[in-house]
Amino acid sequence: MNILLEKKERTASITLERPPLNVLNLPMLRELQAALDSVHRDEAVDILVIRGSGERAFSSGVDVKDHTRAKVPEMLEVVHGAIRSLLSLPQITIALVRGACLGGGCELASSCDFILASDNSFFATPEIQVGCYPPVALARFPLQIGYRRSAEMILTGRSFSAQEAAAMGLINRAVPENELEQALEDLLEELKGKSRAVRRIALKGLRERALKDFPADLARSEELYLKELLATEDVEEGVQAFLEKRKPRWNHR
Secondary structure (H helix, E strand, O other): EEEEEEEEEOOOEEOOOOOOOOOOOOHHHHHHHHHHHHHOOOOOOEEEEEEEEEOEEOOEEEEEHHHOOOHHHHHHHHHHHHHHHHOOOOOOEEEEEOOOHHHHHHHHHHHOOEEEEEOOEEEEEEEHHHOOOHHHHHHHHHHHHHHHHHHHHHHOOOEHHHHHHHOOOOOOEEEEEHHHHHHHHHHHHHHHHHOOOHHHHHHHHHHHHHHHHHHHHHHHHHHHHHOOHHHHOOOHHHHHHHHHHHHOOOOOO
């Protein structure tokens, strides 16, 4: 099992248990889907916290081996199914981030209502470096963090520090590593002190506004990926170069 689900005192916790980098592969993502379904059904749960196992990473993203032409349709279905489930939960969701938060891991965290991060964590969508792009980020980031920052993240793939991520609105707070758990407890106490009924209605309204165009935008992002990106030569070259640990030899077509 690569997903640990725990429930205690109105809070559910999902831990990505594939250290050191908590790489998301297809079996793990199916486990994540099952855990999200369990949380959705549980009326006793008010808040969900998602974290990565260990200190090195929340998640370094979806396994590059699952980015091949043969696996991409299934990969997109499973990844985006989990993202859609996360965004539809009636509970408030919090990503607790330590270390690397990359690619699909960054998309997963950014789909939560709150992101609390240690000040030594970093964020990136580096798919462009292996001849791909992050479909969820493409659909959501322009509204979340603005066009310029989205273009920089998606088209360069560079890493952003926790401080940069906070400044541009990708995360809520960056706190010292040794204060991260306390910051989570403080936020949980603050949230639980509010009316559950009122909080859920407010959350519903917030998400409806923020996600108004998301279903169509994600569908279009998937369409571009499947029909145009997979038709290029460079998508296979990028993945192969990564697996062979060499620089890609782009054909630019």
